[in-house]
Amino acid sequence: MRIGIVAPSSRFSEAAADRVRTLAAAQFPGLDLVFHPQCFLSYNHFAGTDDERGDAFVQYANDPAFDAIWFARGGYGACRFAEAAIGRLGAAARDKLYLGYSDGGYLLAGLYRAGFPHLAHGPMPQDVMRDGGEAAVSRALAWLDARSAVALEPGLATGMPHAAFNITVFSLLLGTPLEPNLSGHILLIEDVAEHMYRIDRAMFHISANPVARGLAGIRLGRCTDIPANDPDFGEDEETLVRFWCARAGIPFLGRADIGHDCANKVVPFGVH
Amino acid sequence: MRIGIVAPSSRFSEAAADRVRTLAAAQFPGLDLVFHPQCFLSYNHFAGTDDERGDAFVQYANDPAFDAIWFARGGYGACRFAEAAIGRLGAAARDKLYLGYSDGGYLLAGLYRAGFPHLAHGPMPQDVMRDGGEAAVSRALAWLDARSAVALEPGLATGMPHAAFNITVFSLLLGTPLEPNLSGHILLIEDVAEHMYRIDRAMFHISANPVARGLAGIRLGRCTDIPANDPDFGEDEETLVRFWCARAGIPFLGRADIGHDCANKVVPFGVH
Numbered sequence: 001m002r003i004g005i006v007a008p009s010s011r012f013s014e015a016a017a018d019r020v021r022t023l024a025a026a027q028f029p030g031l032d033l034v035f036h037p038q039c040f041l042s043y044n045h046f047a048g049t050d051d052e053r054g055d056a057f058v059q060y061a062n063d064p065a066f067d068a069i070w071f072a073r074g075g076y077g078a079c080r081f082a083e084a085a086i087g088r089l090g091a092a093a094r095d096k097l098y099l100g101y102s103d104g105g106y107l108l109a110g111l112y113r114a115g116f117p118h119l120a121h122g123p124m125p126q127d128v129m130r131d132g133g134e135a136a137v138s139r140a141l142a143w144l145d146a147r148s149a150v151a152l153e154p155g156l157a158t159g160m161p162h163a164a165f166n167i168t169v170f171s172l173l174l175g176t177p178l179e180p181n182l183s184g185h186i187l188l189i190e191d192v193a194e195h196m197y198r199i200d201r202a203m204f205h206i207s208a209n210p211v212a213r214g215l216a217g218i219r220l221g222r223c224t225d226i227p228a229n230d231p232d233f234g235e236d237e238e239t240l241v242r243f244w245c246a247r248a249g250i251p252f253l254g255r256a257d258i259g260h261d262c263a264n265k266v267v268p269f270g271v272h
Numbered sequence: 273m274r275i276g277i278v279a280p281s282s283r284f285s286e287a288a289a290d291r292v293r294t295l296a297a298a299q300f301p302g303l304d305l306v307f308h309p310q311c312f313l314s315y316n317h318f319a320g321t322d323d324e325r326g327d328a329f330v331q332y333a334n335d336p337a338f339d340a341i342w343f344a345r346g347g348y349g350a351c352r353f354a355e356a357a358i359g360r361l362g363a364a365a366r367d368k369l370y371l372g373y374s375d376g377g378y379l380l381a382g383l384y385r386a387g388f389p390h391l392a393h394g395p396m397p398q399d400v401m402r403d404g405g406e407a408a409v410s411r412a413l414a415w416l417d418a419r420s421a422v423a424l425e426p427g428l429a430t431g432m433p434h435a436a437f438n439i440t441v442f443s444l445l446l447g448t449p450l451e452p453n454l455s456g457h458i459l460l461i462e463d464v465a466e467h468m469y470r471i472d473r474a475m476f477h478i479s480a481n482p483v484a485r486g487l488a489g490i491r492l493g494r495c496t497d498i499p500a501n502d503p504d505f506g507e508d509e510e511t512l513v514r515f516w517c518a519r520a521g522i523p524f525l526g527r528a529d530i531g532h533d534c535a536n537k538v539v540p541f542g543v544h
Contacts, residue, residue, distance in 0.1 A: 234316030
């Protein structure tokens with residue numbers, strides 16, 4: 001099985017690639033990981049210019065030699081080319097699995113809107129750089145290798161369609177040509193490094209948008225590395241997500257085992 | 273002329289109120305400034321609970337004894353009660369002038385959508401706490417007192433409707449019941465204390481939303497107190513706003529004399 005890795009957002013590193021290659025060779029010898037040279041480009045904030053990132057994504061997605069596309073890392077930048085790139089994808093791109101999260105959500109959203117059937121929210125190569133991050137990358141590789149059930153988020157409801165996004169990313173794609181139709185879906189959400197007032201504000205935005213009316217429910221993953229609020233916000237992420245769900249009439253279905261951390265589980269989009 | 277002051281967002285202070293009262297008494301003796309006691313409440317991040325902030329706003333807006341409502345300061349919190357509060361406003365509220373900016377944009381947006389004719393983006397009492405902030409407050413008072421033309425943003429186009437918002441606030445009300453119809457409008461935007469990548473991401477969101485298709489143009493105010501981007505973003509705010517405007521086919525009409533600073537000028541909504 002051949003996995004093409006591209007970096008749609010922030011700069012990636014050779015060091016992270018080496019660690020992922022080593023780990024994959026030891027644990028999943030049947031996987032052939034191919035890091036696109038674009039992963040190691042650097043342009044300002046990004047892993048190459050918008051054209052370089054978009055072209056690499058389109059090239060590998062359209063190449064029938066690859067079985068899956070794995071996003072190297074998040075950060076910021078995928079929204080700058082996602083719509084145009086998705087418009088250039090052909091039939092070979094539709095057969096593939098796509099795996100990533102965080103800023104990669106812009107691509108997952110646009111691909112889901114375009115009817116791509118094999119998308120999943122889950123760990124990325126960059127996670128190997130976390131303390132204990134090999135566990136996250138092994139989980140992603142197990143999913144890529146054999147759709148291993150042990151990689152899955154444990155609370156997925158049988159027969160129900162799901163999707164998973166970073167709260168801030170999801171908020172900032174609503175109303176754009178990347179917004180997916182999530183009617184009847186259970187939406188899993190998580191965030192990282194956002195002040196609590198920003199999470200509250202994003203949840204206002206999400207819950208007051210038309211997308212909220214169709215949701216079957218929301219499950220809240222982890223919100224980590226939250227900077228101190230001055231003054232203290234006085235509510236934690238679960239309190240405020242429950243608040244906005246109640247106001248919008250969205251069922252709050254509990255917590256979810258996803259987040260910007262080593263324990264982040266895989267959430268396939270649609271009905272698993 | 274009687275001005276009712278309420279605090280729809282973050283905590284306000286007696287110290288700021290005292291300085292504004294002193295300044296107004298010296299320069300505009302015809303103005304009667306009434307700070308609602310709610311301004312000095314404190315609940316977590318906010319100037320009182322959602323109900324306390326919403327009730328104070330509705331009370332003063334519906335009171336025919338007031339000629340204008342002035343928002344005490346920004347911060348965060350107006351989105352939590354804006355829709356419900358605007359729904360409780362009667363005829364006396366519609367005759368008034370409303371002045372504020374930053375987080376107050378949630379209320380200005382919802383009021384404009386509801387057809388309120390006398391709204392303006394401009395300095396707030398809290399601005400008195402800036403170095404040289406008396407100039408900003410004097411400008412706002414001159415506008416409240418006599419709609420003084422010297423307070424106006426100097427580039428407003430004759431006969432054209434305008435609106436002005438904080439970039440982040442505007443982005444995070446799109447698609448909600450607070451989104452105003454800005455068809456044919458020149459939109460003035462500014463921001464403060466947001467990383468350049470966040471401003472870029474918000475401009476993706478704004479320019480890719482339906483609201484962008486109807487705009488007559490965008491003018492860019494100041495983006496101040498921008499935290500350092502790591503790595504450097506490589507583009508300044510004008511470069512990236514021009515980029516997103518060009519992509520969306522929105523005319524970029526130059527800079528605007530608004531921002532989170534002492535020079536912030538008044539922008540009346542609609543045709544002035």
